Amino acid sequence: MSTIAQAPTGATASETTVIRSWKAPIALAVFTALFAILLLAAPRAGETTFRLSSAGDPLQLPDLVVPVVLTSWVCLALMALLTLASAYFVRASGRSPLWIVIVYIVVIIWGFLTWAASGAAIPVTGLLAGSLGLAVPIIYGALGGVIGERAGVVNIAIEGQLLSGAFTAAVVASITGIPFLGLLAAMVAGVLVGAVLAAFAIKYLVEQVIVGVVLNVLVIGLTGFFYSQVLQPNAALLNTPPRFGRIAIPLLADIPVIGPVLFNQTLIVYIMYFVIAAVYIGMFHTRWGLRLRAVGEHPQAADTVGIKVNATRFWNVLLAGAIAGLGGSVFTIGNGIAFNKEMTAGAGFIALAAVIFGQWDPIKATLAALLFGFASSLQNTLSVIGSPVPSEFMLMLPYLVTIFVVAGVVGRSRPPAADGVPYIKG
Template sequence: MSHATVSTTDALPKTTIVRSWKTPIALAVFTALFALLLIAAPRGGETTFRVSTAADAILLPDVVAPVGFTGWACVVLMALLAAGSAWLVRSVGRSPLWVVSVFIIVGVVGFLTWAASGGTVPVANLLAGALLGAMPLIFGALGGVIGERAGVVNIAIESQLLAGAFTAGVIASITKQPLLGLVGAAFAGVLVAVVLAVFAIKYLVEQVIVGVVLNVLVAGLTSFLFTQVLQPNAQTLNNPTRLPRIAIPFLSEIPVIGPVFFRQTVIVYLAYFIVAAVFVAMFYTRWGLRLRAVGEHPQAADTVGINVNATRFWNVLLAGAIAGLGGALFTVGGGIAFGKEMTNGAGFIALAAVIFGQWHPIKATLAALLFGFASNLQNTLSIIGSPVPSEFMLMLPYLVTIFVVAGVVGKSRAPAADGVPYIKG
């Protein structure tokens, strides 16, 4: 009598590793492009990085970097990171986010050293400006994360930012109270979100179409009101009061960190709180569990007694309020008069941050900071007299967005029911 022997290894199901080579390929391409830049346009001399400001408690010495050596050292490090990314993809199937983050930092240092040859880069001012530039994107991205985690695609972030900017500017101009402008901005974001929620959730209209229509509608409406109402009465209706900067004692005097994070306005400090609150609430509270449930598996959520459409509706409104607050930064954040379509596509970059951040509040915030840095970099390079053409610098934020979303982001999965209307029964 024969006995068949079955190998335990053969009996186990084989796991197929899905590899995405986009990240190592993108890193290799950008390494090659930077190396070509150094060859085609070599620059000598030294670049000075000023890391302290006069108000710091401890003054750190300037860092002087030789342009040629630093540039090629960064090329070598970038090549090693690209090779490491390829090895990780081959070994474990993916390249971790920290590899991309380090690559970006090294690339930025190398590019700044080359572009600012013979000049001085004010590091604290550069980073502080990047933080301010990223703030609308952070608010917009958080609104996008909440809405899409609930199962509603929010293409209308642009319109919520624009409505918030308009309303905050008008209210702050009339009342001379910028804090009231913030309240008005949040309310304007909610109004736009109500339209999105009603059509997408109640009437089951295609969510992307609703978002696009809202972007066009709000852009047209605010442009009309700007021309017909604000321009003839600019002094009284379009002259917003600026939010004052508040320096936090001791923390504001820490070198680099202090000027960047702790010499800011109320809305920036509010952003710190909102980012932390959304993260904790989303992953450690009943609200967050319900939010994620209706975005991942609404049928199962309905089975355990969660009102799916009501949960989606109120969370879309919450997302609109947060995005509307981000719009206030365009006007009362800097005491700037409202202008036609002044958000300039920030809502779409915030949407890219949502995707790059894999629908996670912290990762989306970090992505928004990257895009904000790219936007502010053009201002810094213009001040220090960089040879980079101004047309290229204007394109930089959008090029970074394309690089990150199309080239760096590997396999990214949205919430399973994102964009899928729920019909009970």
């Protein structure tokens, strides 16, 4: 929902015209009202314990115990204030600041956790560690999506790239017994899917969304066929992948709460840290990034200064495929489990939602992916502690969060101008 403030007589449009998007404050108001209804319809008393340390941590922090009623209503009041602040900023400047959305998400999560875990203890370190683990493939997929779309190619095939990466990583690592080779094989698989997408979308000018959907179906069919006909009969040889061991970084891994979560991880997670930084720095502070963004925003202008538009798009789609394929390896060698049919379970589509929520920015897309990972981990945690929240709602939670952030709190979001538009020279 957007409104346009008209310029007064004699003023230029660029000086006074403000396009206002009311999506964010409306969405925040809706969820504030829903939370209020939850507190009124299903009040809970007692206390909730947030366990900040696990048994093996060198530095033990005391548990944080909070009263359910007081904390829930304080969170509701803060949510209402943030909603009003969002509306104020939209009215004043046309958009709601991102920090309001971030603070709102933190507050509603805190309030919901306090209400849902009344009388129980929430292992905060385990919840955060699970969130990161579930978010890793989504982050890889989102980074690949950001690169592809910044170059002007819509990548609906992230799901297929993740699945092909998971399949090839499992097979190669099982045969060789070397997880690192499985990692490289996953990247190659992602590149191959990206090459098909690039060939049809860039060279043959086929509708990019259709190509992506077809590739997803193709990869699901091929991996499902080979799983049934090849992997299952030879599971001991082809589908028993080893896993990467955890590597604790000295001193950093001993930091309370975040240390075990961020710095006692596998090689795939540490590579992810590097990829996030490399994509962000490269995209906004290097010649490669300038050319990448140029062909996605204004390919005609890029062509006039000597940039080979289609070649730039082609190679960046391959790079995006390699990153997404690397993310697919998390499902098998990252966790040390056998490949199974459609084991990515829609992670590629959630990664695509993270790209949109992150407004085609690698850091924001990473934060969005972490939010989706947190929603999935929260589902598991509340189920373990015996929360009264219905199991059907818990299964829907990650997807409800996806709808919430994409349809509601994103506000006005503009993709690259030439995203999905084929470039024909001349």
